[in-house]
Amino acid sequence: MRNLLSANFLRLRKSGLFWGLLGVMFTLGAAFTLQHFTHWLKWGARFYLTIDLLTYALLLGFGMAAFIPLFFGAEYSDRSIRNKLITGCSRLSIYLSHLITSVAVALCAAAAYVLPVLAVGLFIYEPPAIDMGTLLLLLLGSFALLAAYCALYTFVTMNCSRKSTAAVICLLGMLALYLAAGNIEIPLMHPEYLNWVVTETGETIPGEPNPRYVGGTARVVLETIQDLLPTGQSLQYMRADVAHPVRLPLYSLIDIAAFTATGAALFRRKDVK
Amino acid sequence: MEYVLTTQGLSKRYKDFKALDNLTMRVPKGSIYGFVGRNGAGKTTLIRLICGLQSPTSGTYALYGVDRTQRDIAKVRRRMGAVVETPSIYLDLTAQDNLKEQFRVLGVPSDDGIPELLKLVGLEDTGKKKARNFSLGMKQRLGIAVALAGDPDFLVLDEPVNGLDPQGIIDIRELILKLNRERNITVLISSHILDELSRLATHYGFIDSGRMVKELSARELEAACRKCLRVEVTDTRALARVLDGMGVDYKILDDGQADVFAQVNISQLSRALDGEGCELLSAQERDESLESYFVNLVGGGSHD
Numbered sequence: 205m206r207n208l209l210s211a212n213f214l215r216l217r218k219s220g221l222f223w224g225l226l227g228v229m230f231t232l233g234a235a236f237t238l239q240h241f242t243h244w245l246k247w248g249a250r251f252y253l254t255i256d257l258l259t260y261a262l263l264l265g266f267g268m269a270a271f272i273p274l275f276f277g278a279e280y281s282d283r284s285i286r287n288k289l290i291t292g293c294s295r296l297s298i299y300l301s302h303l304i305t306s307v308a309v310a311l312c313a314a315a316a317y318v319l320p321v322l323a324v325g326l327f328i329y330e331p332p333a334i335d336m337g338t339l340l341l342l343l344l345g346s347f348a349l350l351a352a353y354c355a356l357y358t359f360v361t362m363n364c365s366r367k368s369t370a371a372v373i374c375l376l377g378m379l380a381l382y383l384a385a386g387n388i389e390i391p392l393m394h395p396e397y398l399n400w401v402v403t404e405t406g407e408t409i410p411g412e413p414n415p416r417y418v419g420g421t422a423r424v425v426l427e428t429i430q431d432l433l434p435t436g437q438s439l440q441y442m443r444a445d446v447a448h449p450v451r452l453p454l455y456s457l458i459d460i461a462a463f464t465a466t467g468a469a470l471f472r473r474k475d476v477k
Numbered sequence: 478m479e480y481v482l483t484t485q486g487l488s489k490r491y492k493d494f495k496a497l498d499n500l501t502m503r504v505p506k507g508s509i510y511g512f513v514g515r516n517g518a519g520k521t522t523l524i525r526l527i528c529g530l531q532s533p534t535s536g537t538y539a540l541y542g543v544d545r546t547q548r549d550i551a552k553v554r555r556r557m558g559a560v561v562e563t564p565s566i567y568l569d570l571t572a573q574d575n576l577k578e579q580f581r582v583l584g585v586p587s588d589d590g591i592p593e594l595l596k597l598v599g600l601e602d603t604g605k606k607k608a609r610n611f612s613l614g615m616k617q618r619l620g621i622a623v624a625l626a627g628d629p630d631f632l633v634l635d636e637p638v639n640g641l642d643p644q645g646i647i648d649i650r651e652l653i654l655k656l657n658r659e660r661n662i663t664v665l666i667s668s669h670i671l672d673e674l675s676r677l678a679t680h681y682g683f684i685d686s687g688r689m690v691k692e693l694s695a696r697e698l699e700a701a702c703r704k705c706l707r708v709e710v711t712d713t714r715a716l717a718r719v720l721d722g723m724g725v726d727y728k729i730l731d732d733g734q735a736d737v738f739a740q741v742n743i744s745q746l747s748r749a750l751d752g753e754g755c756e757l758l759s760a761q762e763r764d765e766s767l768e769s770y771f772v773n774l775v776g777g778g779s780h781d
Binding site: 206208218282284286288476 | 531
């Protein structure tokens with residue numbers, strides 16, 4: 205496994221795709237921050253640091269959907285995966301080495317994004333509205349989410365012999381998951397009451413109930429689906445507004461275990477040409 | 478005799494198509510084993526199986542006596558290298574980086590052996606040129622260099638000269654001979670270019686429709702293909718006495734037929750046989766090439 209990781213990282217260092225991904229993430233981080241910086245200069249608008257900090261959780265959902273099939277799919281298109289199998293590398297170690305390398309790439313790309321946000325943003329942004337402990341938990345949770353994305357795309361890439369097909373499946377799959385999470389989120393965003401009434405004693409009480417509010421079991425089900433979906437988690441991390449910050453990394457771990465166990469089992473039986 | 482590869486009743490089925498059918502073969506250590514068959518005969522399927530790229534439907538194989546199901550098979554695979562169909566190289570890397578990559582996979586601690594390997598395959602001057610810009614022959618040679626990265630003693634080459642120009646074919650042939658003679662590497666080559674194989678192989682395996690039709694050494698094949706006179710007589714014992722007396726090499730095929738491996742005077746032979754009370758019924762000159770031997774063996778029907 206160590207040898208395979210060493211080989212993967214060697215290839216990564218020579219890969220234009222890898223450096224391109226880092227460049228794009230850095231540029232996006234810088235662009236978002238500069239946009240807010242401009243607003244601050246013009247209108248004195250102040251933003252919380254968390255406004256852009258965790259946006260990579262969504263961006264890399266798409267970024268890794270392109271990177272993993274193109275980078276590791278080359279093992280099939282260039283047929284170099286044979287060199288590993290012929291010389292006795294186990295299929296499980298090949299699979300896991302690709303997953304670990306992907307996670308390392310995702311973390312590097314997240315760092316490339318966060319770097320300009322922190323470098324500039326620390327001077328112009330308000331401190332986060334959440335405490336440091338929660339922020340740290342969100343950061344760790346977002347890393348687990350990136351690993352879940354990597355596990356999903358590694359599953360597809362390792363079991364699809366065509367690089368371009370794998371890339372299309374991953375990107376379209378990500379888009380579908382993103383739309384699904386967006387559609388699930390809409391009913392969950394409706395407030396329970398249309399308004400709040402202040403009584404003569406100064407007490408605030410709920411006013412008219414919102415007919416579009418989803419409550420009870422339906423809400424629990426939708427929230428669970430939203431938390432389980434990587435894209436549902438991405439939307440929550442992006443806003444730094446996470447209802448269940450402890451539960452989400454656990455769901456990501458479940459996603460990682462499920463994708464990896466299934467993907468590795470299928471890859472083990474796969475006929476390589 | 479020690480065998481590098483043995484297969485027993487190996488079969489591979491893809492849905493309804495049986496690519497390999499109960500195939501049994503043995504590749505002797507130190508040999509250049511020519512694996513001959515038409516397109517679609519099952520050559521590449523066998524190579525994919527022994528390289529661990531695919532699993533057999535039934536049957537088994539052993540590398541250096543280690544069965545594919547044994548734990549040690551991974552260790553034994555380190556002793557083999559292969560180029561299956563097209564070379565397996567990263568097209569966006571240079572020749573040197575491709576070898577570095579394979580050295581990492583194999584856990585070779587130092588890159589010192591890379592220049593020697595590049596020189597061996599004649600790619601020492603490729604510099605920063607990416608493999609995608611290589612000619613087919615260069616790619617093929619780089620594929621062989623990658624296969625040699627682990628210093629294997631068993632090399633599997635699937636159609637190594639397919640699509641190469643005449644000079645490329647000569648280069649690959651010389652490289653294979655050099656590896657076999659100087660490094661004592663056992664080579665399994667699959668090909669349907671029989672003329673090319675006949676310049677290399679020390680052993681042959683003929684495959685048709687997924688079955689091994691015949692396995693024999695180059696010497697046996699040479700004897701089978703030797704220019705000879707096939708004679709039909711009434712008494713082969715008398716014929717043997719006469720031919721022994723003439724000091725001629727021959728082979729008795731059955732009670733009435735024999736192959737005589739020399740230019741003999743028919744009238745003289747006939748008279749001598751007559752003296753032994755044996756009649757010469759017919760004599761036919763035979764000159765079989767590897768090609769005609771193969772066609773006779775597997776039949777000459779049309780195939781894709």
